Amino acid sequence: MKRTMGWNLTLAAGLGFFVALVGLPFWWVVSGSFKLPQEIIARVPTMFPQSFTWQHYDKLLSSSDYGTYLVNSVFVSGLSAFLTLLLAIPAGYAFFRLEFRGRETWYRVILLAYAFPSIVVLIPLFTMFAKAGLVDTRLALIIVNVAFALPFAIWMLRSFFGSIPREIEEAARLDGGPPLTVLRRIMIPLTAPGIAAVAIFAFVTSWTEYVFASVMILSDAKRTIPVGFSGIIGQYQVDWGLLLAGASLAILPVVIVFALIGRWFVTGLTEGAVK
Amino acid sequence: MKTPIRMLLAGSMLAIPAQVFAAPVEVTLWHMEQPPHRVERIQMLIDEFNAANPDITVSQEPQNWGEIYAKAPAALAAGTGPDMLFAIPDFAPILKEMGALTSLADFVAELDAEHDFVDSTVEAYSYDDGVWAVPLYNMTLNLWYRKSVFEEAGIDVPASWDEWRAAAETLTADGRFGMGLPANKQLYTDQTVYSVMVNGGASELYNEDGTLRFDNPETVAAYDFYNSMMEFSPPDATSWTWGEAEACFASASCGMVMQFTVISTYENQAEGDAADLGVAAIPTKDGSDDNATIAYANAVMLLSQEEAEREASKAFIRFLLQPENYGRFLNMEPGLFMPVTADGAEADSFWNDPVVQEYREQIETVIANGQNGKLFGFTSGRVFPAIAAISAQNVLAETLQSVVVSDMAPAEAVTAGQARMEDLSR
Amino acid sequence: MARNPILALAFVAPALLFLAAILAWPLVSAFLLSLQNVRGVGTSGQWVGFENYRFILTNGAFWDSAGLSLAWVLANAVLQTLLALAAALILHQKFPGVRVARTWIILTWIVPTVVVVMIWRWLFSTSGGMINPLMMQAGITDRPIGFFATPESAFATLVFINSWRWFPFIALMMLAGLTRIPSELYEAARIDGAGPVRRFTRITWPLLAPTLTVLLIIGTLLSFNVFDIIWLMTQGGPAGGTRTLPVLIYETAFRSYRMSEAATIAVLSTLLLMTFAIVATRSLARSGDER
Numbered sequence: 001m002k003r004t005m006g007w008n009l010t011l012a013a014g015l016g017f018f019v020a021l022v023g024l025p026f027w028w029v030v031s032g033s034f035k036l037p038q039e040i041i042a043r044v045p046t047m048f049p050q051s052f053t054w055q056h057y058d059k060l061l062s063s064s065d066y067g068t069y070l071v072n073s074v075f076v077s078g079l080s081a082f083l084t085l086l087l088a089i090p091a092g093y094a095f096f097r098l099e100f101r102g103r104e105t106w107y108r109v110i111l112l113a114y115a116f117p118s119i120v121v122l123i124p125l126f127t128m129f130a131k132a133g134l135v136d137t138r139l140a141l142i143i144v145n146v147a148f149a150l151p152f153a154i155w156m157l158r159s160f161f162g163s164i165p166r167e168i169e170e171a172a173r174l175d176g177g178p179p180l181t182v183l184r185r186i187m188i189p190l191t192a193p194g195i196a197a198v199a200i201f202a203f204v205t206s207w208t209e210y211v212f213a214s215v216m217i218l219s220d221a222k223r224t225i226p227v228g229f230s231g232i233i234g235q236y237q238v239d240w241g242l243l244l245a246g247a248s249l250a251i252l253p254v255v256i257v258f259a260l261i262g263r264w265f266v267t268g269l270t271e272g273a274v275k
Numbered sequence: 276m277k278t279p280i281r282m283l284l285a286g287s288m289l290a291i292p293a294q295v296f297a298a299p300v301e302v303t304l305w306h307m308e309q310p311p312h313r314v315e316r317i318q319m320l321i322d323e324f325n326a327a328n329p330d331i332t333v334s335q336e337p338q339n340w341g342e343i344y345a346k347a348p349a350a351l352a353a354g355t356g357p358d359m360l361f362a363i364p365d366f367a368p369i370l371k372e373m374g375a376l377t378s379l380a381d382f383v384a385e386l387d388a389e390h391d392f393v394d395s396t397v398e399a400y401s402y403d404d405g406v407w408a409v410p411l412y413n414m415t416l417n418l419w420y421r422k423s424v425f426e427e428a429g430i431d432v433p434a435s436w437d438e439w440r441a442a443a444e445t446l447t448a449d450g451r452f453g454m455g456l457p458a459n460k461q462l463y464t465d466q467t468v469y470s471v472m473v474n475g476g477a478s479e480l481y482n483e484d485g486t487l488r489f490d491n492p493e494t495v496a497a498y499d500f501y502n503s504m505m506e507f508s509p510p511d512a513t514s515w516t517w518g519e520a521e522a523c524f525a526s527a528s529c530g531m532v533m534q535f536t537v538i539s540t541y542e543n544q545a546e547g548d549a550a551d552l553g554v555a556a557i558p559t560k561d562g563s564d565d566n567a568t569i570a571y572a573n574a575v576m577l578l579s580q581e582e583a584e585r586e587a588s589k590a591f592i593r594f595l596l597q598p599e600n601y602g603r604f605l606n607m608e609p610g611l612f613m614p615v616t617a618d619g620a621e622a623d624s625f626w627n628d629p630v631v632q633e634y635r636e637q638i639e640t641v642i643a644n645g646q647n648g649k650l651f652g653f654t655s656g657r658v659f660p661a662i663a664a665i666s667a668q669n670v671l672a673e674t675l676q677s678v679v680v681s682d683m684a685p686a687e688a689v690t691a692g693q694a695r696m697e698d699l700s701r
Numbered sequence: 702m703a704r705n706p707i708l709a710l711a712f713v714a715p716a717l718l719f720l721a722a723i724l725a726w727p728l729v730s731a732f733l734l735s736l737q738n739v740r741g742v743g744t745s746g747q748w749v750g751f752e753n754y755r756f757i758l759t760n761g762a763f764w765d766s767a768g769l770s771l772a773w774v775l776a777n778a779v780l781q782t783l784l785a786l787a788a789a790l791i792l793h794q795k796f797p798g799v800r801v802a803r804t805w806i807i808l809t810w811i812v813p814t815v816v817v818v819m820i821w822r823w824l825f826s827t828s829g830g831m832i833n834p835l836m837m838q839a840g841i842t843d844r845p846i847g848f849f850a851t852p853e854s855a856f857a858t859l860v861f862i863n864s865w866r867w868f869p870f871i872a873l874m875m876l877a878g879l880t881r882i883p884s885e886l887y888e889a890a891r892i893d894g895a896g897p898v899r900r901f902t903r904i905t906w907p908l909l910a911p912t913l914t915v916l917l918i919i920g921t922l923l924s925f926n927v928f929d930i931i932w933l934m935t936q937g938g939p940a941g942g943t944r945t946l947p948v949l950i951y952e953t954a955f956r957s958y959r960m961s962e963a964a965t966i967a968v969l970s971t972l973l974l975m976t977f978a979i980v981a982t983r984s985l986a987r988s989g990d991e992r
Contacts, residue, residue, distance in 0.1 A: 007897075014791045015802070022808055022869065025820050028831050037544035041526040041829040043450065063311035087716040094712035101706070106713065108982040113720050114922035115974035116728065119950050120967040123349060123742060123960075124727035130353030147723040150716060152919065163881070179708055208813040210929045214342045218305075218350060220314075226813035230339060231309040233819070237540060237608070238518025239310070240829060247816045254811040262804035270877040341933075345742065345955045352743025369958065373743050460938040509827040510847030513939045514855070522828040529828075667956040673940075680851060680940040699957060 026251070033057070033244035040240045056245035060232070066249060068221060069228035074253070076138050076213075076224055077206040080145035084153050084202035085195065087146065092157030093183050097169075107158075113151045122215060129216065136218040144216070145206035153198045160194030161187060197268030200261070207254060225250050299332045300587040302579070305347070306361040308607060309337045316607035324594050331587040344369070344667065351375050351578065358579040359588045364399040364653055365666030367407050367576060372660060375578055378405030382589060390596055390616035395648045396572035402658035408574035409592055412605055412612035414535045415568045415645040416470045420553045424530055432555045435562030436475070436500050443507035446530030453507035455529035457515035458679040464515075464672035466569050467533050469651045472497040472671075473567040475560040478649050480665075480696075481657040487700075490693040496560070498685040502678045513680060533557065535571075536641065538610030538634050554637045556644045570648020572615060598622035610634055613642055661700035670695050728971065734964035741958045753965040763966060765941065766949040767973075769856070770925060773945050776860045777867075777924045778917060784868040789875035790905075803876070806869040814866070818933040821862050825849070852942020855935050859943055863930055871916060878912035879905065918981045925974060946970045 032040055036051040060066060094100070095107045125144070126135065134140040164187065172186045173179075188195065210226045217223055223231070229246050232239070258265070308317065314337050321333045336357065338346065344366070350356040351373060360370075370376055383397060383406045396410035418433075425432070428446055433439035443453030457464045472478065477493035505512065509523060523529035524537050525545035541552055556566035577588050595604050596616060602624025605612040609630035614620040620642055625631065631638055651671065652662035674692030677683040683691070735753055739746035757763050792803050809817070824830050825848040833845040849855040882904065890900050928947040931937065937944035937952060944952070946966065954963035 011791060011794060011796065014787060015796075018788055018791065018806065019802075021865070022806055025824060026808060028824065029820055038546075041522045041544060043526050043528050043828075045829060045831050045834055059311070063315055087719060090712035091716035094709050098709040098712060100709035100713075103709075106717065108979075110717070110720065111919065111922075111982060112975060112978050113724055114919060114926070115971060115978045116724055117926050117928075117947050117950060117967055117970050117974075119926075119928055119947050119954075120731050120964075120971065121724065121727040122345070123954070124730040125723070126349045127353060127730075128726060130350075130355055135350070135353060135355050143723060147720060150720060154716060155915070155919070204811050207811065210813065210815050210933075214339065215346050215349070218338075218346075218355065219336045226815045227339075229813065229819075230341070230815045231337065232311060233309075233518075237310070237521060237611070239540075239544070240522065240823065241544075243819055243823070247819055250816050251808075251812055255808070258804065258807070258811065262807070263800065265807070266800075266803045266873060266876075269873050270880045345951075348742035369741055372741055372958075458939070460936060460940075510845055510850050511825070511827045512850075513847060514822075514849035514935065519826060519828060522826070526828050664957050667958070668952070676938065676940045680942075 029244055029251075030248050033241065033248045035241070037239075037241050040244070056239075056241035057249075060242055060245045060249065064228070064232060065220060065223075066225075066228065066246075069223050069225045070253060072138060072222060073207060073225040076141045076145065077203045079138075080142045080149065080206040081199045081202040083142065083146045084149045085199055088150055088153035088157050088198065089188065089195070090183070092154045093161055093179075093187060095154065096158045096161040098179065107154075110151045110154055113147070118148075118211065122212065125212075126215065135216060136222060138217075138222055140216045141206070141209070141213055141224065144212045145202070145209055148209070149202035149205045153202055156198050156201070157191070157194065160191045160198075164190050193264060193268035195268070196261070196264045197266075200265045200268075204254070225253075299330050300583050301332045301334070302358040302584050302587045302591065304333060304335045304359040304361075304575075304591070305338050305343075305357040306335065307338050307340045307343060308361070309339060310608075313337075313607040316603065320595065320600060320604055321591075323600075324591055327594075328590060331590060333587075333591050348373060356578050358577065358584045359591070360576050360578055361411070362400075362408050362574045362576050363571065364574075364650055365663050367400055367574070368660050368663035369667075370576060370578070371403075371407055372663070376405075376407045376576055378407065379409060379577065380406040382592075383409055386593070386596060386616075390598075390618050393570075393572075393615050393617075393645070393648075395570045395650070396574075396615040398656070399570075399572050399650050399653040400574055402653075402656075403660075408576045410572045410574045410615040411595070412573050413615045413645055413648070414571040414573070414611065414613065415641060415648050416466055416533050416535060416557060417568065417641055417644055418531055418555045418557050419524060419534055419537045420531045420555070421527070422551050422553045424527075425553065428530075432553070433558045434564070435558055436560050438562065439558045440500075440504060440507075443504055443531065447507045451528060451530055452509050452523070453530045454504055455515075455520050455523045455532040456501065456504055456508040456512060457520060458505060458508075458513045458672075458675055459515050460669050460672045460676055461516055462666075462669060462672075463517050463520070464675060465651070465666065465669050466571060468497070468501060468671045468675050469649075470533060470557050470567075470569045471501050472651075473569065473649050474557050475500070478567065478651075478654055479657065480652050480654075480662070481659060483655075483657060485657070485659050487693050487696050489696060490690050495686045495689050498675065498678055498689055500560075501675060502685060505679050513676070536610045538630065538637065539608060542630060542633070549633045549637075552634070552637055554640050556640075565647070566644065567647045567649055568644055570645055570650055572648075572650070573612075599624050601625065602627070606631060610638060610641075613638075613645055659700070661696070664699040665696050668695075668699060670699070728968075731964045731967050731971075734961055735968050737961050739960040742954070742960060744960075746961060749961075753961050754969075757962060757965045757969065762941075762944075762949065763969070766944050766946045766966075769943070770945040770947075770970075772856070773860065773927075774921050774925050776857075777864055777927075778920060780860060780864040781868045781871055781920065781924075782913070782917070784864060785871035785875055788868065788872035789879055792872065792876050793879045803873070806872065808869070809866050810870045812866075814929045815933060817862065817866050818930055821858075821865075822934065825858065849935055849939065852940050855939055855942050859931055859934060862934070863924065863927055866930070867920075867924070871920065874916055875909065875912065878909045882908045918978065921981075922974060922978060925970075 031049050033056055034052050035049045036053050039046060039051050129135045129140050172182050213224045214227045229250050232242055232246050317335055321335060325332055392410055396413055400406055400408040430442045430445055433442045446453035457467055472494060475493050475497040477497050480489050482488045520532045520534055521537050521540045524532040525540050541547060557568050559566055575592060577585055579585050594600060598618045601619045602622040605614060605625055606628040609628050670692055674688050677688035678685050736748055736750060737746040738749045824832050827833055827845045836842050848858045886904050887900060890904055926947055931943050931948050935943045937948040950963050950966050953959050
């Protein structure tokens with residue numbers, strides 16, 4: 001496919017715009033985290049660091065439990081993603097394939113879950129969890145996160161199942177496979193990229209969640225990264241260097257994860273099923 | 276936090292004193308001093324206390340001021356709250372309304388006899404025939420500047436509002452702002468606004484009978500003056516909290532700021548030249564020298580209902596206020612937290628800190644300025660429960676925003692502010 | 702295929718029951734709370750019937766916030782759709798590094814919201830922030846701008862920050878829609894002599910529309926409920942300029958200590974959103990049937 005010069009220029013300009021829009025803030029944060037304090041708050045900020053120091057990272061890692069927060073975040077997000085899939089795959093398949101009364105209605109009811117302002121849920125849920133002994137447990141966060149991710153996950157999965165050619169599925173069914181086997185043997189492997197994308201969606205939803213994590217968790221040892229991060233912002237003083245280092249370290253794990261599996265997320269979203 | 280087994284233990288301890296040594300009483304402390312180095316310092320003191328008191332085990336869980344207003348009541352209602360919780364004056368009434376507090380008048384009297392509290396710090400927690408928390412550290416706003424900058428601009432430390440404005444105007448030059456003043460709907464702005472109010476004869480929010488007297492000419496004059504200073508403050512001041520003001524001062528973008536302290540930021544993130552750092556009392560309207568300021572005393576509340584846990588908590592508080600420990604506790608943030616006791620203000624443990632030593636002159640000024648400290652809604656014994664909502668909604672700051680952001684006339688904004696306070700008291 | 706209700710139940714029920722357990726009780730309890738006059742969390746109150754509804758509905762603050770919420774949802778929808786569509790169209794092209802670009806555009810979405818808030822708070826500040834000096838160097842302004850100084854600019858800045866966080870995700874969802882459009886259609890159109898604009902309006906847009914509609918519905922619900930970014934950034938200020946309904950709910954509950962009034966606003970917001978969602982999904986189902 002040939003493109004004209006003008007078109008190429010437009011494309012390059014657009015690309016440049018988005019690279020700057022997404023990339024620059026991160027460059028400033030990460031490069032800032034290596035600057036000396038004086039340079040960070042200087043009246044004329046520098047695009048490229050004029051100084052270099054590890055002091056903010058030193059301080060962060062020596063005096064706060066960042067490692068613990070990280071482990072908690074990975075644990076909560078990982079399990080949330082897993083449980084979301086466990087509930088969403090059968091539901092997504094059923095909404096796509098199985099026929100039952102009120103299928104469309106129920107499908108829409110699930111999306112209605114997003115019509116609740118999550119703030120509404122906060123206090124009643126706290127009371128409910130307190131009665132069940134779940135306050136200050138990571139399980140409480142997992143439950144909340146799954147509830148947040150589930151409706152969208154079901155919606156995405158249904159459309160991924162929908163992209164599988166009917167003939168493949170029917171062939172499997174004619175061979176006498178019950179739906180569960182068809183789902184397990186045929187549909188899940190075929191939609192693996194889509195399922196991976198949904199898992200990443202659920203993971204990120206829970207990775208970034210702040211309000212519930214900050215209220216439901218009482219003890220420091222069970223905090224997740226976002227709450228731990230907000231903790232290094234003192235009430236009366238701001239140590240910008242420490243904040244930038246904290247921000248960089250909060251970004252780092254997902255960046256690593258994305259460097260490894262990010263490609264699948266995109267292909268999963270765009271293709272959904274193995275063609 | 277209190278498992279049934281532990282409650283059983285607590286109960287059995289009361290019944291059979293011999294069992295006391297068998298299981299240590301466990302008490303939890305929630306505080307909002309979350310930055311890592313503060314947590315570390317508190318842990319150090321806790322470890323010492325636990326080692327010296329084998330029958331008690333104290334543990335801490337740092338929390339965030341942002342969520343504690345929702346979290347503490349929810350946790351208490353659900354029975355998962357702490358035994359000790361740090362407080363600021365407007366936070367205590369909320370828990371008191373819930374019925375979570377019992378008066379600590381006797382305990383505070385005992386500590387007062389031993390250490391002699393600064394009166395205003397106890398006053399902020401004394402109302403409804405009780406004292407609801409034990410003051411722990413004091414914070415007062417002061418005017419911070421660089422001596423060299425004043426010298427260069429040829430100005431003296433301002434004593435009156437007119438001089439203050441003139442100084443701010445002179446200092447506003449070459450990309451620098453003369454006076455960094457916040458206008459955010461946030462606690463910091465409440466504090467700065469009130470500090471101007473108390474120096475303009477508008478310290479009382481209430482009449483003796485509990486009716487509001489916020490809407491008066493002195494208040495209006497204070498808002499008018501504050502508003503006139505805003506043109507010398509950076510344009511993002513409407514979103515400022517303490518940190519931005521400090522950063523503005525540290526980067527020399529602000530000539531003066533009104534702050535509890537700038538010492539540790541100045542020391543660590545700016546030039547750190549103690550001889551050049553100036554601190555003064557907040558100017559009075561007419562230039563007289565009876566300067567006042569806001570005194571924001573932080574305190575600790577006891578939330579446990581069990582006698583054993585309450586006694587254990589009290590033992591820990593007694594330990595903290597001992598002069599040999601108290602200074603180290605305050606210096607979890609050197610230069611920010613000021614002593615609330617007379618013997619604490621003289622304690623070696625306080626003055627021995629290297630940063631405190633370096634800035635001794637400034638800190639002595641801050642302590643002296645704090646002698647005439649007041650807090651809105653907690654003055655002259657005229658304290659009424661609605662002050663909690665008035666504080667939490669930052670009505671003083673909200674009123675300022677009406678003037679600064681919405682261009683309302685000060686008199687009109689103050690009238691609206693009082694109406695808002697009345698609405699919140701309903 | 703034969704109807705098999707038991708199997709369907711076994712597949713769908715866990716997800717439905719889970720959502721019901723987490724969401725139904727809180728909604729019921731919010732409704733019950735809205736009929737009382739409870740103030741602080743954990744205190745008790747008396748039953749007052751629909752008194753709170755009368756009070757809230759005649760209260761200017763509620764309608765101001767409802768208006769802001771509407772503006773918030775619309776502004777976010779417009780900005781995010783524009784940014785995302787542009788990004789998706791670019792990422793749909795073939796150029797060196799397109800794979801890398803497709804993966805890393807998502808960076809803004811995988812960062813915790815607290816971190817997003819801190820990043821932009823810092824960048825927009827006048828002490829150490831990058832944006833103001835950059836704009837002054839570029840000659841756009843000769844004096845630092847207070848991005849959160851007026852209600853309007855604070856609102857616009859927040860819309861920008863929220864859209865910055867969400868647009869890449871939506872762009873990828875759109876890209877997914879784009880890649881499902883058979884390339885034969887474009888070939889055929891090109892042979893017929895259709896230019897890029899025509900190809901976009903005749904092929905891309907109509908075929909992308911169904912995906913867009915669903916995204917728009919879910920996006921509307923999600924962005925209506927955005928709370929953390931606004932609260933952490935401006936607490937609804939200045940002068941109430943960013944106090945959308947979720948912020949008002951939080952403020953009423955935990956700053957004014959009127960739990961029942963907060964619950965009332967919450968119930969009203971939920972009704973509002975439910976109505977929107979039902980109408981929107983119904984029209985969606987109808988257009989789906991036509992296809």
